Amino acid sequence: MISSLRGMNDILxxxxxxxxxxxxxxxxxxxxxxxxxxxxxxxxxxALFKRSVGExxxxxxxxxxxxxxxxxxxxxxxxxxxxGVVRAFIQKKLDKAGGTHRYFYHGSMFRYxxxxxxxxxxxxxxxxxxxxxxxxxxxxxxIMMAADILLACGIGxxxxxxxxxxxxCMPPYKENLxxxxxxxxxxxxxxxxxxxxxxxxxxxxxxxSTCQDLYATAxxxxxxxxxxxxxxxxxxxxxxxxxxxxxxxxxNLVRGLDYYxxxxxxxxxxxxxxxxxxAGGGRYDRLVEFLDGRPTPxxxxxxxxxxxxxxxxMPEVKREGYYIGAMxxxxxxxxxxxxxxxxxxxxxxxxxxxxxxxxxxxxxxKANARFCxxxxxxxxxxxxxxxxxxxxxxxxxxxxxxx
Numbered sequence: 543m544i545s546s547l548r549g550m551n552d553i554l555x556x557x558x559x560x561x562x563x564x565x566x567x568x569x570x571x572x573x574x575x576x577x578x579x580x581x582x583x584x585x586x587x588x589a590l591f592k593r594s595v596g597e598x599x600x601x602x603x604x605x606x607x608x609x610x611x612x613x614x615x616x617x618x619x620x621x622x623x624x625x626g627v628v629r630a631f632i633q634k635k636l637d638k639a640g641g642t643h644r645y646f647y648h649g650s651m652f653r654y655x656x657x658x659x660x661x662x663x664x665x666x667x668x669x670x671x672x673x674x675x676x677x678x679x680x681x682x683x684x685i686m687m688a689a690d691i692l693l694a695c696g697i698g699x700x701x702x703x704x705x706x707x708x709x710x711c712m713p714p715y716k717e718n719l720x721x722x723x724x725x726x727x728x729x730x731x732x733x734x735x736x737x738x739x740x741x742x743x744x745x746x747x748x749x750x751s752t753c754q755d756l757y758a759t760a761x762x763x764x765x766x767x768x769x770x771x772x773x774x775x776x777x778x779x780x781x782x783x784x785x786x787x788x789x790x791x792x793x794n795l796v797r798g799l800d801y802y803x804x805x806x807x808x809x810x811x812x813x814x815x816x817x818x819x820x821a822g823g824g825r826y827d828r829l830v831e832f833l834d835g836r837p838t839p840x841x842x843x844x845x846x847x848x849x850x851x852x853x854x855x856m857p858e859v860k861r862e863g864y865y866i867g868a869m870x871x872x873x874x875x876x877x878x879x880x881x882x883x884x885x886x887x888x889x890x891x892x893x894x895x896x897x898x899x900x901x902x903x904x905x906x907x908k909a910n911a912r913f914c915x916x917x918x919x920x921x922x923x924x925x926x927x928x929x930x931x932x933x934x935x936x937x938x939x940x941x942x943x944x945x
Contacts, residue, residue: 549655549663560854561666564847565648568668568691572646575687577670580645582626584652588616594625594829596741600733605653619652623669623844624826625833631673632835642674648847659814662848669823669844673830676839678774681805681825682781688809688821688843689787696855699809699820701788704764704795705775706743706806706824711768716742718761726756746794754794762793771804778805802826805841813853820853821845861933863889865906869918871896877917880927880945906932915945 546552553561569579588608595601601621608618620626627645636643648668657663670687672680685701692699707715720742727735730753734745746757767775782789789807797806806824814820823843830838864884868877874894881892891909893902899916906914914930921927927945930937 547663549657551662551664557851560851560856561847563856564695564850564854565668567694568648568845569646571687571690571694572670575644575670575683577644577646577672580627580630580647581649582620582623582630582647584620584650585617586620586626586629588618590625590629590833591618591621593832594628595622599741599744601653605655607652607654621651621653623647623649623651623667624671624829624842627669627671627842628829628833628835628840631671631838632830632833636673637830637835637838640674642672644670644672646670661846666847667844668847669842671840671842673838673840675841676827678777678805679781681774681778681841682785684823684841684843685782685787685807686785688823688845691845692809692821695850695853697811697820697850697853698813699811700790701782702792702795702808702810703775703778703789704792704806705767705771706796706803707763707767707771708803708827711763711766711771712743712803715761715763715766718766719743719745722760723757729756743796747796757794764791764793774804797822797824803828807843811849811853814849819846820849859910861910861912863891863909863911864913864915865891865893865902865909865911866915866917867893867902867905868896869898869902869916870922872919873917873922876922876942880915880917880942884945903930903932917942 588606591606592602597603606618606621608616611617627647631637631643646669649666650664651667652664654663655661670684672684689701706712720738723730723734723738723742723745730745731748731750734748734753737744745753746760748754779789795806795808802824804825804827808819808822810818811820812818821843823841825841827839830836830840866877866881866884868874874896877892878894881890884890891911893905902916903914912931912933914932916928921939925942926939927942928937928939
């Protein structure tokens with residue numbers, strides 16, 4: 543027997559219902575915020591992620607599904623969604639068109655890492671990206687949208703905020719941080735030693751408990767912001783306060799990707815174990831320029847759907863539509879024709895096999911249909927159809943034409 547690859551799961555039955563409920567809910571909310579759907583390829587040039595996510599990141603350094611294709615191109619399966627959307631934005635010359643461009647997407651991402659609960663090698667993200675708006679009000683709107691999606695799915699959360707500064711306040715802060723971490727070089731993990739040389743701020747994101755204890759007294763960027771970044775961060779907090787969105791400041795929140803600046807945020811859950819982040823994002827004003835586009839302010843977020851699956855509160859499912867079945871072989875063709883016509887206006891399930899009434903009622907229950915509709919010998923002779931309303935427990939026979 544051939545099984546699925548490790549860390550790549552099927553989505554069936556109950557999980558499928560939860561999955562589609564989340565996608566439909568998130569899509570509806572994103573559209574209410576004025577965002578439009580975008581689809582980017584699963585396969586991209588490896589250089590795209592090396593230049594955007596950053597070679598210092600674990601994603602590029604350890605986790606990408608990378609290979610040389612038959613055309614000798616260095617390609618990989620996308621490990622995250624933002625870089626592909628930015629590539630499309632530049633390729634379509636939208637960076638030169640000006641104005642505001644807002645997109646949402648959902649689909650598979652791939653990272654070769656150790657599979658565990660809520661973390662797979664093929665996983666799904668829902669994300670949004672906004673281009674052309676420099677105002678911190680757009681940062682707040684991103685946070686509000688993410689909160690709306692989680693609440694609409696019945697998911698509780700804690701919102702964590704930080705500011706990563708900009709090109710004015712980040713360089714001197716990095717220098718201070720490097721000086722601090724260098725003195726601990728013989729005590730920190732190998733990953734942090736590597737990060738000091740590539741992207742020092744990411745040491746703060748280390749999951750090693752020993753490193754976290756050592757960094758407790760590290761200099762905090764939030765205490766070293768320039769006036770512009772400080773004003774933006776204060777304004778963001780004021781907007782969230784005015785809209786009753788609670789938050790906590792996490793000075794070690796740097797996100798896992800190199801392209802973030804200024805606002806960084808994560809939604810975390812206490813109900814899924816150690817991997818507590820369920821959504822996150824922030825501002826990445828430099829990324830379009832990094833990928834050879836015209837400098838364009840941008841902000842967005844993404845949600846890992848598998849992380850959310852067990853947390854989603856499903857709405858009560860009401861019976862809907864019709865189940866149509868035949869009690870005799872002679873009625874199957876008529877049942878097929880009726881089902882085809884009925885589907886023009888209503889959800890309709892059909893069973894092609896002739897069965898007794900008891901089994902058809904079971905089939906209607908399994909399909910969660912509101913009406914069980916059956917045609918047997920008597921109905922064929924009389925041009926009628928037997929119908930039972932499974933909610934009201936009322937049954938009746940009516941002419942087929944009326945049906």
